[in-house]
Amino acid sequence: AAVGDKEILKGIDLTIRKGESHAVMGPNGAGKSTLSSVLAGKPSFTVTQGSIEFMGRDLLAMSPEERSWAGIFMSFQYPVEIPGVSITNFMKTAINSRRKAFVQMKPEFSKREVNVGFSGGEKKRNEIFQMAMLDPTLSILDETDSGLDVDALRIVAEGVRSLHTPEKSAIVITHYKRLLDYIVPDIVHVLKAGRIVETGGRELVDVIEEKGYDI
Numbered sequence: 192a193a194v195g196d197k198e199i200l201k202g203i204d205l206t207i208r209k210g211e212s213h214a215v216m217g218p219n220g221a222g223k224s225t226l227s228s229v230l231a232g233k234p235s236f237t238v239t240q241g242s243i244e245f246m247g248r249d250l251l252a253m254s255p256e257e258r259s260w261a262g263i264f265m266s267f268q269y270p271v272e273i274p275g276v277s278i279t280n281f282m283k284t285a286i287n288s289r290r291k292a293f294v295q296m297k298p299e300f301s302k303r304e305v306n307v308g309f310s311g312g313e314k315k316r317n318e319i320f321q322m323a324m325l326d327p328t329l330s331i332l333d334e335t336d337s338g339l340d341v342d343a344l345r346i347v348a349e350g351v352r353s354l355h356t357p358e359k360s361a362i363v364i365t366h367y368k369r370l371l372d373y374i375v376p377d378i379v380h381v382l383k384a385g386r387i388v389e390t391g392g393r394e395l396v397d398v399i400e401e402k403g404y405d406i
Contacts, residue, residue: 201385262328312343348373
């Protein structure tokens, strides 16, 4: 996959099964956020070769909206503010687009505009709320722990864990071991220079913590 003429992903071979949580770790510029953006269908990224299948469907043939309707959710490293749009209307529109009933939030919170005036922790908690409401089959958490203090990290992680079922899968992208102490992955991948160079179990996180990514 590339942005313009710059190739970023240089051959990703990855299979995620129902009920599995996969952690993707790697240095800055390795392609972690590009991977999540490609899966979500961000139009500035071009897939130059290969294929992506999601539950038997050709993901690359689907628009970002269709991917969401099919059950893919992506949380952002830096959630954007949407002035003038209340969280209630935002969620109602999103859920109605999937033909599901809207469940009302706390009135004092739901009237606020999307992420406007929120702290970093509030933005991330709001995204986990959105994830709970949309009930995705595959959740992609792109450095959700970025900018969170310990208490906010624990709240976000508990929210993610509470949504996990044998039918739900997740890709957790992070630099740090601390998030994976709360959201324990089944499989850990190391992504470097656009390729997955190492795959292992939870113990791989400890190796990375000790030796860095030169493993």
